[in-house]
Amino acid sequence: MTSLHLRGTVLPEGEVRDVWVVGDRLTFARPAGGADTVVDGGYLLPGLVDAHAHLGHDPATMAFDPALFTEAALAYAAAGTTLLRVPGHRSPIPAGLRADRRLPRLVTAGEWLAWSGLHDLDGPQSTPGDLTAAAVAQARANDGWCKTYGDWEPFTPAVPAGVLRELCAAVHAAGGRVAAHCQTAEGTRNAVLAGVDSIEHAWYLTDDLLAVLAERGGAVTPTWSGFLPHVAGVRTKPEGPRKDWFLGGVESLRTATVAAHEAGVTVLAGTDSLAFGDVVTEIEHLVSAGLPPAAAVGAASWDARRYLGFPGLTEGAPADLVAVADDPRRFPGVLRHPSLVLLSGTSANPGYR
Ligand SMILES: [Zn+2]
Incomplete structure (x- = not known):
């Protein structure tokens, strides 16, 4: 050879x-x-890392499709992305796809697991009767990660801190880590204080929460690629609390992206894409938010790999x-x-x- x-x-x-x-x-x-x-x-x-990707789902039905998965994964590899974290997937990724050496390495977290008290869930989530047991099972069945929620719709109850505390304690005791969707002040606060490892979307983070997250080696995944395309449209909407929540969240993310890095929290580049996700564009969004370019590249390469356990x-x-x-x-x-x-x-x- x-x-x-x-x-x-x-x-x-x-x-x-x-x-x-x-x-x-x-x-x-x-x-x-x-x-x-x-x-x-x-x-x-x-190799580059997309730390928040949901490849392989049909955008209309959210059903898993091996052909879509393969197509997206090959595009990722060709673009230099050799590692994907998948925080939410409808069904286990078939062993054959996992073993395909042409495709990026995977860190999966299993199903999107939601607390049953959340309002207006939109389909892909499952709401197990025993959320904690399901989270432990997914962390064990996947690559040490599970995916849950701190909140969903604004102006409806966030997941109670006690629910998240119990879940995090059990997953950590099993050697796993927890990623949680967080887009409201209450949900984000509850998730950070409960022990969530990786705060996804990461709206309404505050300096005190970032200090807690830094202390325990936590991470944030801003997923700018998921929000920026909607900002101009939302700005044209009539004034109201929902508009304020969205624009306020995006603004808070801009501050928190930089503050997280400065506080010593690992920032991860994630596209939140169902198909191929362009990590380089996400790097550029991180730079636009104010992250030093070297840190933005690290968020999609060496820092992300270290955080996910890859050299x-x-x-x-x-x-x-x-x-x-x-x-x-x-x-x-x-x-x-x-x-x-x-x-x-x-x-x-x-x-x-
Ligand atoms: Zn996502």
Whole structure:
């Protein structure tokens, strides 16, 4: 088997290094025998991450469709996204798709599990009689994560703090982590104080809550890609509490995206997409919100991988990487034009060779 050789500035450390790919792994030790030099110059970074994706669902029916899943997953891989967290999925992802080495690695969280007292749920959620037991079961059946809610519709009751506390304690005792949808002041507060690990959408976060989240190594996933397309339309709507809630939430997110980073909370890039999600656009949204570009790229690469338990470009790590001509910490848009994407040591971008 021929090894691959790459030379470039390795991120996030920023040192020029020689890296080899032997089989599906990285090594910094020159292997015996020849190696094809496939990259010489530019920047090498760990494969991109979409930390909030729901690929494989038909947008009309929200039914799982393996063909849609495969199509989206291949598009992700070709664009350099080699790891997906899926916080909410209608049905288990078939083993055959999980094992397909052409597709990004998966961190799934199982079903969308909602407290039965939430109003106006819109279909994909399930409302188990024993929410805590269901959350533990999903964390065990998936990749250590479960997905639940701090709230749903505004102006209706949020999930009580006690319900979330019991759920978090049980999932943590089982070695799992909890991601929760949070878009109201009360739901977000209850979720953070109850012990939720990853705050999804993350509206109405305040500095005191971010301090709590930072203290326990928590994360926020702003999912800007899900909100920004709606902002202009909502601005044209008649004045009212719902409009105030939406625009206030988006504004709070702008502040909290930066404040979270400054407080030491891990910020994750997530597109909330049902099909292919463009993580590079989400990186640009994070930058627009005020995040330093290096942190925004980290949110979609090395920081997200560390938070989800995957290594960066280290000795023996899986050979999942992106090579680009220029420094993405200065020009994130360069990530739209990778010269090479490797997933398990194999080229995933069709433009290469
Ligand atoms: Zn979502």
